[in-house]
Amino acid sequence: MNYDSLMIHYGELSTKGENRKQFIRELNKNIRHAIKEFGCTVTNDHDHTYVKFPDDPMPIIDRLQKVSGIQRISLVYKSSRDIETLKKDALELIKLEEGKTFKVVAKRGDKTYPLDSHGVNVALAGMILRNTELKVDVHNPDIVLKADVRKDAVYLSSHTYYGAGGYPLGMNGKVMMMLSGGIDSPVAAYLLLRRGIRIECIHFAAPPYTSDAVIDKLTDIIKQLNVYQEDIKLNIIPFTKLQLAIYQNVPEPYCITIMRRMMYRLAEKLGKYHHCIGIANGESVGQVASQTLDSMITINNVTNFPVIRPLAVSDKVDIIKMAGNIGTFDISIRPYEDCCTIFKPKKPKTKPRIDECEFYESKFDWQTMIEECIHDVKSILVRDGEVVNFAEKEQQPS
């Protein structure tokens, strides 16, 4: 005999009331999708989801650790409520483990069970002590054998793995993620996904000032994020004309601020078309001139969409570490320029004023150009690590 199921402990669902069932349904759907090729059966009761697996659980656990909404994953054996069978099973299972000391932790969810949790502890530990060399250590045991007494059975487990946490993907709607190709934005995207928020990406391309190679870089980043969301759309906004207009009409210190305001307007407008209910980006307070709080209020003033900044208060070193963990760092540092690094004003305004921005914007017809940008957007869908189609205007190689 050996462990044959995984018990999945839900994340922050304890805070949920009426819509709990909906959360579990969504999570189970995501779980089934993540492990579809392993031939597992997925069931659930009020508190947990169970995955019954045919042979090796490790690759399954590896996948499940990337599914948002899972707090912990325990490797379990479904034993009987009959105390004699339970004792025998506990003994068999602990023999599979390595170590010198152990501890039994019983949890009696079903209060009608004849033995209380201490009684279960004593019964199981007694059996193990009599039949093995193991000793009890309640403070630092090598093996922790958990016995979860439930209405249908008693679940035995001794291995627990941490999941990604958060909420099931899709439960919290979809946002338009501003993806530059740098280090921060992919990490921000990952944090959103982990929180159960679906993403669609928007990128501002300024050819010929940016290279086409940046699109390859972005699709490679999105391929890494596909682990958390199987299909992600990338919208590429042709930004050159608008950006040049800004540089012709706006004094240099205000260029970046107004460029960011235009980006927010575009993200909101495109987001509304695509049923997004917010904008997200990789901004971190104070990192650059356009990301000071004073700048943020001026830039943010153009939209009343919620703007989520998952990295708002993260340190760069932590962001880099996370980027390494999710596999986007090496892609992000490839040397291609994005439209923010191409026109670098010598002295960008760190405390731009809303009224001044509005004054400069009144001097040129950006509204038409925004319409053109939205009209000429090019979209790419990346599904399960592959570019599946160019939704709009397809690029024809010559």
Added chain:
Amino acid sequence: MIYFDNAATTSPLPEVLSLYMEKCQTVIGNSSSTHALGRKANRELDEARREILASFGLEKTHNLIFTSGATEGNNLSIKGVCKLYKNRGNKIIVSSVEHPSVTNVFKELEKEGFEVVYLPVNEEGKVLPSSLEEAMDNKTILVSIMGVNNEVGSINDMNALADIVHKYPKALFHSDLTQAVSKVKMPYNKIDMFTYSTHKIGGLRGDGALIYLKKIQFASLFDGGGQEGGFRSGTVDVPCALSHALAVKEAMKSMTRKIPHVKEIYDYLKEELGKLDEVSFNSPIDGSPFVLNISLKHKKASVILEALSEREIYVSSVSACSSKGEPISSVLLAMNRSEGDARNSLRLSFSESNTINEAQAFMKEFMDILERTINR
């Protein structure tokens, strides 16, 4: 489409490609096998080798090793000679504007304890014979100087340089002739070892040769079945060698035809580009007509390259890209150009298949792009 990046690679000639396809089907045996098919393949291989050497007029004096290209040839010849002849002396000399497949080999040997002299170049990108003369001594075992520079097209005076090296009996003269073969007249018989890649002259990609004086030996880089005289183990691609022979023969034969053709395009572009204040020339007046290198005064080269590429016009910028995404040409720096020039250069390189109409169309688009793009 206008393809002005022929120094990077060219399309294989149709006859080379069809010969390759035909020979893949008819030459079946492994040239190392001892049965009749193997012997037949080996005869074809020897014939290809002889033909190539004959194209250079070297069938009596030199030998040839088939390689995957100039990079491998440079590694094999430079490392192979230094390892084998290090008891003769410890000093090796190289020009400061070589391709990385030469420069980096010398840097590696420097770490291993060789004394390396990096010869400066003048403002035209040429090695002065006098500076080589100064650097030479009895400890020198190897000198490597390229025939034609890949970035700017400067032509070195190979006759004079070879004569200086040969005053010292222990020293060998190596040259990377990748951009020179069939494009510029070279005194092949005076060069002890040279390398090239066939894809730059209408051959197949992943193919090249190291040609060397018969008396020279190398320490091998690979251990294996002892093919190619024991210097380059691995089954030889006989169909590829036959196509190689054809590509070299055709390229050498067409020299008298293609040089004036390319020169016309080169002269036209030089005259038209010379009218623009934005452009300064890095290629010397007497350089190879196959390479024209310019620097942009106010524009960013990478932006212009991208804009040209959008219009299906292909040129190249600085070849090596540093990790920070700020490429800079070490060749132009060695030629004493400013940092701005070295970061913003464009290389146009031509072949016989380019036309003067393409050059005219290029000028039109190039001027339009200059007008439309903002300064750096």
